[in-house]
Amino acid sequence: MTTQHDPTQRQTGLAKAETLVEALPYLQRYAGRTFVVKYGGHAMGDPELALDFAQDIVLLQAVGINPVVVHGGGPQIGAMLKRVGVESHFVDGLRVTDKETAQIAEMVLSGSINKELVGWIAGAGGKAIGISGKDGGLVTAAKVTRTTKDPDSNIERVLDLGFVGEPEKIDIQVIETLSAAGIIPVIAPIAPGSDGSTYNINADTMAGAIAAALGASRLFLLTDVAGVLDKQGSLLTDLRPADIDRLKADGTISGGMIPKLETCVLAVEAGCEAAVVLDGRVPHAMLLEIFTSEGAGTLIRA
Numbered sequence: 001m002t003t004q005h006d007p008t009q010r011q012t013g014l015a016k017a018e019t020l021v022e023a024l025p026y027l028q029r030y031a032g033r034t035f036v037v038k039y040g041g042h043a044m045g046d047p048e049l050a051l052d053f054a055q056d057i058v059l060l061q062a063v064g065i066n067p068v069v070v071h072g073g074g075p076q077i078g079a080m081l082k083r084v085g086v087e088s089h090f091v092d093g094l095r096v097t098d099k100e101t102a103q104i105a106e107m108v109l110s111g112s113i114n115k116e117l118v119g120w121i122a123g124a125g126g127k128a129i130g131i132s133g134k135d136g137g138l139v140t141a142a143k144v145t146r147t148t149k150d151p152d153s154n155i156e157r158v159l160d161l162g163f164v165g166e167p168e169k170i171d172i173q174v175i176e177t178l179s180a181a182g183i184i185p186v187i188a189p190i191a192p193g194s195d196g197s198t199y200n201i202n203a204d205t206m207a208g209a210i211a212a213a214l215g216a217s218r219l220f221l222l223t224d225v226a227g228v229l230d231k232q233g234s235l236l237t238d239l240r241p242a243d244i245d246r247l248k249a250d251g252t253i254s255g256g257m258i259p260k261l262e263t264c265v266l267a268v269e270a271g272c273e274a275a276v277v278l279d280g281r282v283p284h285a286m287l288l289e290i291f292t293s294e295g296a297g298t299l300i301r302a
Contacts, residue, residue, distance in 0.1 A: 165199025
């Protein structure tokens with residue numbers, strides 16, 4: 001008895017096989033390497049995109065890559081502050097954080113968001129553990145200071161942002177231990193300072209510092225834009241630090257993209273092989289970037 005094969009199914013199957021073959025050199029290149037992925041933006045609030053993201057992370061681990069997730073949560077912190085009647089102020093994109101705001105930020109980041117992400121990864125068939133910079137001595141933070149110039153007197157004064165920090169020291173032992181055990185670390189950007197205070201850290205900054213400390217093969221910053229666009233709106237796919245300086249000087253890069261790219265440059269100059277800015281709202285954008293020749297975002301290397 002012979003079985004009839006549907007030609008359409010066969011074509012679909014062939015296309016899938018060809019996709020896997022195309023991915024083979026990339027699978028071989030990245031096996032055993034570490035990817036640090038910063039997950040944030042509006043993609044975090046979309047259950048369908050969250051499931052896609054979790055599936056991508058589990059797939060990376062299944063093909064021999066060690067994924068490390070660092071997540072943000074600015075909109076969720078903002079919503080909780082509004083709910084409890086606490087007003088927010090921002091300086092250079094950083095939330096001025098008093099003690100009450102710091103406690104709420106930790107509750108939202110290390111609590112609801114962190115555990116929700118762990119749940120998405122578990123639902124996709126992976127094993128994840130949620131931690132913050134406080135766990136296992138992972139990150140020690142230093143207080144961030146900013147200066148501003150008075151337009152009338154031209155005198156610079158120091159701005160106190162409160163409990164806003166940046167990574168000062170990183171001990172990667174806890175990440176390496178989890179990865180070696182086949183567990184995906186999901187990291188909230190909260191860390192203690194040497195003074196014992198708890199600091200809120202920008203998630204991009206946290207991810208960049210961790211990628212550098214791990215000597216990661218890739219740092220991915222998932223954002224709400226396609227990547228870095230030129231003045232005609234076309235995607236710039238490959239940049240060096242000198243290109244970024246030039247694009248900042250002529251105004252092509254501005255606003256919130258500047259600190260993201262500065263994070264990428266710091267990471268690649270400190271030991272991460274390359275960083276990628278890409279659109280987290282595009283389903284499976286990370287897989288398109290890694291496993292296809294076309295890519296999907298803006299790659300930055302030293």
